[in-house]
Amino acid sequence: MPDDGIDQDAFRKFEHDGWNSLSDGYHDHWEHLTPQIIPLMLERTGVGVGSLVLDIASGPGYAAGAAAAMGARAIGIDLAENMRDLAAANFPDAAFQLGDAEDLPFAGDSFDVVTMNFGVLHFPDAEKALAETFRVLKPGGRLGFTAWEGPEGSALGMATAAIVQEGTVKVDLPQGTPIFRFAEHAECARVLGAIGFEDIASTNTMLTWHLPRADALMESFRQATARMSALLGAQDPAKLPAIKAAMTEACKPFDNGTTTDLPMPAVLTVGRKP
Numbered sequence: 001m002p003d004d005g006i007d008q009d010a011f012r013k014f015e016h017d018g019w020n021s022l023s024d025g026y027h028d029h030w031e032h033l034t035p036q037i038i039p040l041m042l043e044r045t046g047v048g049v050g051s052l053v054l055d056i057a058s059g060p061g062y063a064a065g066a067a068a069a070m071g072a073r074a075i076g077i078d079l080a081e082n083m084r085d086l087a088a089a090n091f092p093d094a095a096f097q098l099g100d101a102e103d104l105p106f107a108g109d110s111f112d113v114v115t116m117n118f119g120v121l122h123f124p125d126a127e128k129a130l131a132e133t134f135r136v137l138k139p140g141g142r143l144g145f146t147a148w149e150g151p152e153g154s155a156l157g158m159a160t161a162a163i164v165q166e167g168t169v170k171v172d173l174p175q176g177t178p179i180f181r182f183a184e185h186a187e188c189a190r191v192l193g194a195i196g197f198e199d200i201a202s203t204n205t206m207l208t209w210h211l212p213r214a215d216a217l218m219e220s221f222r223q224a225t226a227r228m229s230a231l232l233g234a235q236d237p238a239k240l241p242a243i244k245a246a247m248t249e250a251c252k253p254f255d256n257g258t259t260t261d262l263p264m265p266a267v268l269t270v271g272r273k274p
């Protein structure tokens with residue numbers, strides 16, 4: 001086990017297996033959530049007609065698909081086979097392949113733009129993955145990546161607080177990158193600056209998760225996200241009704257009678273390879 005406490009192989013397998021089994025659930029529940037920030041990411045990275053774009057941790061293909069729709073030549077890469085297949089079915093105008101963000105199967109100086117939408121917190125070694133983006137970018141090319149902000153003021157924090165209150169977060173799961181690490185502008189600037197990026201800028205943006213009802217949060221998290229699904233799966237089953245009730249209570253202030261609109265603040269960070 002390395003000094004940072006992350007067993008990299010165990011975490012990579014956990015992520016692969018989790019996302020591979022949750023690909024359809026992720027798409028069902030978050031198809032309208034994570035894409036909300038993609039137009040800003042593509043604008044800030046300068047994607048246009050003919051740009052060569054690599055989208056890392058492409059999941060169901062949203063960012064690569066959006067870039068292709070703008071006339072870019074887009075490739076998405078993901079660790080999970082089922083995500084790759086779902087992306088290929090969703091966005092036939094982009095190309096999707098399997099691969100690891102920490103060991104990209106591309107030559108240096110290849111891409112005009114690299115995007116990574118809510119991918120960075122899923123890599124065992126985030127610095128290594130970010131250094132890989134620098135390697136494959138052409139000089140002058142831009143990286144854009146996003147991360148969730150929280151826990152305060154986020155549905156992620158609301159769900160975690162309910163588990164702390166009625167269950168436990170002290171469960172035996174592989175540890176990875178701390179979930180909110182790349183919400184810190186200074187940390188993004190430090191890590192990207194050390195790699196060699198210039199013109200680094202982070203921007204806070206509010207995304208909204210539209211749930212059908214206040215009591216849908218626990219099941220939606222369970223069906224859509226690898227870490228929260230595993231955390232809920234590790235709870236004493238007898239405590240799940242109380243956890244669900246606490247999550248529902250936390251959601252009620254956001255219920256408008258038709259939908260429950262939960263805040264999901266996020267941070268977009270962009271850097272340029274000199």
Ligand SMILES: C[S@@+](CC[C@H](N)C(=O)[O-])C[C@H]1O[C@@H](n2cnc3c(N)ncnc32)[C@H](O)[C@@H]1O
Pocket residue numbers: 012015016019020034035056057058059060061062063077078079080083099100101102116117118119122123124
């Ligand atoms: C939260 S999803 C993000 C999906 C998508 N980018 C979006 O906009 O919604 C995280 C994705 O990271 C992928 N992933 C996890 N570890 C990876 C790795 N080491 N290399 C490449 N992809 C990885 C997962 O398979 C999953 O599809």
